[in-house]
Amino acid sequence: MFGPEGPTLRELAVQALSSVERGYDLLAPKFDRTPFRTPDDVLEAVARALGPPGPFPDGLDLCCGTGAGTRLLTGVCRRSVTGVDFSAGMLEVARHRVRPADGPRTAFVRADARALPFTAAFDLVVSFGAFGHFLPRELPGLFTQVHAVLRPGGRFAFPVFAPPRPAHPAFWLLLGFDTAMRVRNALWRPPFVMYYRAFRLGTVLGELERAGFAVELRALPEFGRRADGSPRGRLVVARKGTRAAPARQPAAGRVNS
Secondary structure, eight states, X not given: OOSTTSOOHHHHHHHHTSOHHHXXXXXXXXXGGSTTSOOHHHHHHHHHHHTTTOOEEEXXXXXXXTSHHHHHHTTTEEEEEEEEESOHHHHHHHHHHOOOXXXXXXXXXXXXXXXXXXXXXXEEEEXXXXXGGSOGGGHHHHHHHHHHHXXXXXXXXXXXXXXXXXXXXXXXXXXXXXXXXXXXXXXXXXXXXXXXXXXXXHHHHHHHXXXXXXXXXXXXXXXXXXXXXXXXXXXXXXXXXSSOOOOOXXXXXXXXX
């Protein structure tokens, strides 16, 4: 499936019936040969959008997976880049694939995104393709964690894309996938949390502001505009000010990219 070097249907089935952590450990060696990896054109567009404020001293790739976003950070950060993920298998692949000959120091840390083992150590945090692994009720704790690891003035940036409309086949594909995952999780343990339609931009922006961020949206012109003139792709840039974020109790859980 996904070509001769990609995972087989059986391998995907085994992953889907595993926990999130175990599933990604199994998929890690072939992950970059699946459509689940963030495409290079998205990474390049985000790198261009981040260029004018940068370069940043220290960057964090949240839920780094096999390191596609970590590699992006090595081009926009000058001192250090850290990738964090809770899948040991994904981190092992990332360590082998992100080895800049020069530039910033690079490190990888195994940790849960909702219990990050850092103080205010970063000027930029990015994340790609991981938010489907969070339920909506988990976003406040996640965003509070990101706020805590950023220095004052630091930025949390991630791309978002306009959801397909009902007339587009992708609408029904995503709806079918989410429905299948809900049925699977109702019948099988441990759960595998991955929902494409649960990440709603309006809710996300509100939760970022409640966590203490000032939020702006930047169009990613590389992906054009919809019929109503709105951008197909945007970069969410949430900036940490000097005001302390409201105290929240982070929830333990699972996340990956």
